[in-house]
Amino acid sequence: MKYNQPYGISDPNGPYINGDPSIGRAGSIPPAESIEFPQREIVNLISDVNLFAPDNADLRQLGKSIQSQKLWAVDDAGTANQYSVTLAPAPGTYFRYLLVVAWIVNPNTGPANLNVNAMGAKPIVRSDGSPLIPGDIGQNTLNAFMYDGAAFRMVWQGKSVGGPVFLDRNLTFYVNDATGSDNNDGAAAVVGGGHGPFKTLQKAANTVRFMNLNGYNITINVADSQNYRAVNLPACAGSGTVLWVGNVNTPANVLISENNTIAIAVSGVNNVMQGFKVQTTGVAGQQNNTCAGIHAQGTVQATFQNFEWGPTFGPQIFAYGGAYLRFGGPKRISGSAQSHAYGLGCFINCQQGGRVDCLEVSPPQPLTIVGAVNYAQAFIEAQQLSAVAFNYSTLTGAATGKKYDATYNSVINVAGGGANYLPGDVAGTVSNGGQYG
Numbered sequence: 001m002k003y004n005q006p007y008g009i010s011d012p013n014g015p016y017i018n019g020d021p022s023i024g025r026a027g028s029i030p031p032a033e034s035i036e037f038p039q040r041e042i043v044n045l046i047s048d049v050n051l052f053a054p055d056n057a058d059l060r061q062l063g064k065s066i067q068s069q070k071l072w073a074v075d076d077a078g079t080a081n082q083y084s085v086t087l088a089p090a091p092g093t094y095f096r097y098l099l100v101v102a103w104i105v106n107p108n109t110g111p112a113n114l115n116v117n118a119m120g121a122k123p124i125v126r127s128d129g130s131p132l133i134p135g136d137i138g139q140n141t142l143n144a145f146m147y148d149g150a151a152f153r154m155v156w157q158g159k160s161v162g163g164p165v166f167l168d169r170n171l172t173f174y175v176n177d178a179t180g181s182d183n184n185d186g187a188a189a190v191v192g193g194g195h196g197p198f199k200t201l202q203k204a205a206n207t208v209r210f211m212n213l214n215g216y217n218i219t220i221n222v223a224d225s226q227n228y229r230a231v232n233l234p235a236c237a238g239s240g241t242v243l244w245v246g247n248v249n250t251p252a253n254v255l256i257s258e259n260n261t262i263a264i265a266v267s268g269v270n271n272v273m274q275g276f277k278v279q280t281t282g283v284a285g286q287q288n289n290t291c292a293g294i295h296a297q298g299t300v301q302a303t304f305q306n307f308e309w310g311p312t313f314g315p316q317i318f319a320y321g322g323a324y325l326r327f328g329g330p331k332r333i334s335g336s337a338q339s340h341a342y343g344l345g346c347f348i349n350c351q352q353g354g355r356v357d358c359l360e361v362s363p364p365q366p367l368t369i370v371g372a373v374n375y376a377q378a379f380i381e382a383q384q385l386s387a388v389a390f391n392y393s394t395l396t397g398a399a400t401g402k403k404y405d406a407t408y409n410s411v412i413n414v415a416g417g418g419a420n421y422l423p424g425d426v427a428g429t430v431s432n433g434g435q436y437g
Contacts, residue, residue, distance in 0.1 A: 001041050004034040045071075048088040073101035080106035082121065083114045083137075090117045098147040104158070108137040110168035114145055114152045123151040128193040134165040134211060167216040167240070173197075175204050177225035189221065197223070201231035201244075201256070213240025213270060222246045222276075224253040230261055233302060235268030242268075246275035251308040251332065255279070260313075261289060266296035266323065272303045279310030279335060290314040290343035296323035296354070303328065303359065311335025314343025315377075319354030319386070328359030331367050331392070333399070336374040345376030345401075347423075350386035350410065357389035369397030369423060378402040379422045382410035382434070389413040390422070399423035406434030413437065 005014040006028035019027025042062050043054045049065040052058075065071075071087070078084030085102050100116060112132055113121035124132060124145060132154075137143055141158025173186040174197035180186075182203040184196035191197070198204050204220045211218065217240050222228070224247055236242055246254030255277045256263045263278040278293035291314035296302060299322050306329035309316040316337050319325050339345035348356050358364065379399060382388050384407070391414060403424035406412045409432070414421045416437065419428065430436050 001037045004031055004037065007031045044089070050088070069101065072099050075103045076105060078115065081108050081110060081112040083112060083124070084116075084118075085114070086117050091119070094119060094122065094147055096147060096149045099155075100145045100147075100152070102143055102145065104137050104141055104143055105139065107135055107139040107165055108132055109134050109166045112137060122147065125151045125153055126194065127153050127155055128195070129153065130187075130193075130195075133171060133187065134167055165210060166212045166214045166238070167218075168214070170217045170219070171208075171211075172219045172221065173204050173207065174221050174223070175199070175201055176223040177227045178223065180223075189223075201228055205231055205234045208236060208242060209234035209267075211236055213238035213242070215239050217241045217243060219243045219245060222254055226253075226255045226257075228254065228256045230258045230263055230265070231256065232265040233267050233271040233273075235300075236270050240270060242271045244271065244273040244276070246273070248275035248306045248329075251275045251306055252277045252334070255310075257281075257310075258291075260284075260291065262292050262295040263312075264294045266294065266300045266302045266325070269299075269301040272305070273307070274305045274329070275307075276304075277308040277310055277334075278312070278316070280312045280314065282313030282338075282340065284340070287342055290318050291340065292316065292318040292343060292349075294318065294325065296325050297321050298323060301325070305329040305359070308332040308334060309347070312337045312345075314338070314340060315346045315349035317346075317348045317356060318343070318351075319349075319356050320351045322353045322355075324355045326357055326359050328365065330365050332370065333368070333373055333397075334370040336372075337376060339376040344378075344381060345374075346378055346381045347375060348380045348382075348388055348390065349377070350382045350388055352384050352386065354386045355388070357387075358391055360391075364391045364393040366394045366396065367392035367423075369395070369399055371397075373397070373399040373423075375399060375401030375424065378405040378428070379424045380412055381405045382407070382412050384408045384410065386410040387413070389415075391415045391417065395423065397423075398425075400425045402426040402428060404428035404436055406430045406436050407432050409433040411435045 016028040046054045046061050049070045074085045076083045112124045115121040138158045144155045145152035146155045174189045176197040180197035180199035186198040188195035259281045280291045282291045293312045293316040295318045297320045301324045303326045337345040401424050403422040
């Protein structure tokens with residue numbers, strides 16, 4: 001609506017004047033448009049919002065309509081990644097700072113677009129202009145998009161832990177105990193531009209556990225620190241790998257340490273960890289808690305490369321009930337393993353069908369033992385239909401304690417290395433169908 005000047009006045013911005021009989025001045029004559037058009041504009045706004053019918057009994061309807069925010073807030077009518085809304089009134093064209101608030105049902109699984117009133121799809125990006133990552137738009141969430149002239153930027157977003165997000169590309173996250181925060185998005189190694197690393201390993205695990213890898217990989221880069229605490233590795237669905245990268249050359253620089261609990265608990269079948277050191281302490285045995293450095297139970301699988309094991313209150317590696325663990329790269333041991341009522345002091349303890357093996361059959365990798373290391377139970381113990389295959393290229397250092405113990409039809413395979421192949425100063429034993437060789 002434009003300004004409608006007094007009737008008979010040529011100036012399009014000419015003002016209205018009041019009549020004054022005392023000086024013989026005639027008042028302005030209002031054209032019909034000056035009365036009808038403002039009413040139409042107000043009634044149209046009230047009708048577009050559609051909260052109520054225009055009514056002279058309520059002279060606050062204009063304010064209530066604006067207050068509702070329904071002029072720019074609407075439910076999405078599109079599909080995942082291809083979002084669509086219809087505003088009333090129709091904007092007519094895209095313009096800078098056009099704001100759309102939308103209720104989104106389907107989370108994004110990668111790059112996404114927004115189409116307003118069928119004017120053509122425009123890309124959605126993060127507030128800093130970077131591409132969306134899966135899950136930036138959560139399931140059943142409110143999100144605000146503002147057009148910058150080329151794309152819709154997410155000025156605020158709703159994330160959820162709803163149904164799984166299916167990846168359509170590889171992703172990278174970052175963890176840094178010193179500079180990170182679990183309020184960050186984990187999408188950058190340093191803080192800036194609305195992004196930054198997580199502080200804890202568990203926050204990274206919780207972030208990716210709802211993602212279906214869908215044939216792609218997630219890399220989690222972990223900065224050096226001596227302060228990382230326990231992590232329960234995520235059980236991601238789909239094929240692909242969740243790769244945790246610490247310090248491959250100096251694993252001791254990335255320490256995961258815990259007291260009276262497990263350092264790394266394995267879930268799922270997709271995790272690979274490289275370049276970490278684990279250790280645990282404890283004061284008393286806890287039921288269902290081995291206090292292991294690495295604990296795997298049930299039908300889970302994980303791979304660990306270039307690792308160091310410090311002292312543990314319980315086994316340094318524990319596999320139980322069908323769990324399958326694989327180890328690769330140089331292996332370094334710098335602490336002893338104590339026994340308690342619910343965890344045996346072993347380097348490797350397999351029970352109830354657990355399996356452990358080394359990735360490198362040819363060539364094997366070195367095993368290094370630093371300091372006075374003792375195993376309260378045995379260096380390797382396999383019980384109740386379990387299997388361990390362990391080899392190395394060279395052994396540096398020594399340990400005290402029993403070399404091995406294989407019982408109840410379990411197998412310890414050292415590729416023909418002989419009775420004295422494994423570290424320890426007490427001869428190994430087999431019983432009840434156990435085998436070693």
